[in-house]
Amino acid sequence: MTTEHELDLLENAVDSLNEALRKYKEGLNGDLRAYKFAIIHYAHFIELLFKYYVSESHPLLIYKNPFSKKIQKENTIGLWEAIQFLKNEGKEVEPEFFKDMEWLKKLRNDIEHFKFTMDVAEARRALGRLTQSVLDFNDTHAEIDIFEHIDADTFKVFEELADEHKAALSNARREAEEESEDAEVYDCEICWSKGTAIKIDGKYVCKLCGDEDPIVECTVCTEDYRQSECSIWNDDHPPYVDYICGYCEERIRNM
Ligand SMILES: [Zn+2]
Numbered sequence: 099m100t101t102e103h104e105l106d107l108l109e110n111a112v113d114s115l116n117e118a119l120r121k122y123k124e125g126l127n128g129d130l131r132a133y134k135f136a137i138i139h140y141a142h143f144i145e146l147l148f149k150y151y152v153s154e155s156h157p158l159l160i161y162k163n164p165f166s167k168k169i170q171k172e173n174t175i176g177l178w179e180a181i182q183f184l185k186n187e188g189k190e191v192e193p194e195f196f197k198d199m200e201w202l203k204k205l206r207n208d209i210e211h212f213k214f215t216m217d218v219a220e221a222r223r224a225l226g227r228l229t230q231s232v233l234d235f236n237d238t239h240a241e242i243d244i245f246e247h248i249d250a251d252t253f254k255v256f257e258e259l260a261d262e263h264k265a266a267l268s269n270a271r272r273e274a275e276e277e278s279e280d281a282e283v284y285d286c287e288i289c290w291s292k293g294t295a296i297k298i299d300g301k302y303v304c305k306l307c308g309d310e311d312p313i314v315e316c317t318v319c320t321e322d323y324r325q326s327e328c329s330i331w332n333d334d335h336p337p338y339v340d341y342i343c344g345y346c347e348e349r350i351r352n353m
């Protein structure tokens with residue numbers, strides 16, 4: 099009975115994860131309501147996974163009262179109890195991971211009580227951090243091959259969430275697309291990322307590295323350029339700085 103129960107927990111955990119990833123993918127494809135279900139399933143995944151970790155010490159430890167005469171009727175422990183148990187065993191979760199789990203649980207509860215507002219970009223970043231933290235914790239304390247349990251249709255999106263840089267890059271690109279005012283995205287000249295920058299409030303802003311590149315007018319051809327692409331021209335009278343674009347500068351120097 100006990101080994102069967104353990105297996106159920108892990109299987110249910112990864113089923114929830116795959117379902118969360120499927121909904122997350124729908125969210126990425128533009129169905130914003132799907133993020134809500136991604137959060138619900140993901141919270142379920144974390145809860146079941148941590149219960150599974152506890153059950154590895156002893157299957158009956160997932161019950162609040164493992165000494166009960168009617169064990170099947172006992173309530174099972176929740177996420178915080180599971181985390182405390184693991185901590186007591188010397189398997190502590192990182193403070194940032196704990197904070198993200200609190201955020202996830204709170205958002206899940208709010209969703210269930212229909213009183214939530216979700217910042218979709220924040221949700222994507224948090225799911226990326228949670229995925230990386232789960233994998234770190236798992237590598238350090240448990241060593242389940244989580245990747246092995248990921249379905250083919252959700253593998254790519256899981257890989258992306260699991261890779262910090264990939265997750266950050268694709269989130270930055272999505273934020274750029276969502277926030278762009280002129281319906282264009284630009285490359286960042288500082289971190290060399292493609293499609294992560296937008297024009298806003300008179301400057302180019304990169305959603306990945308945060309760099310802000312002011313838009314300046316070339317004093318010769320009067321076209322707009324990024325400040326980083328221009329040179330300072332006739333800078334005799336600060337604070338009035340004249341800029342010159344690369345094309346004009348080359349033309350003038352070759353005259
Ligand atoms: Zn950048």
Ligand SMILES: [Zn+2]
Pocket residue numbers: 316317318319320321342343344345346347
């Ligand atoms: Zn010019």
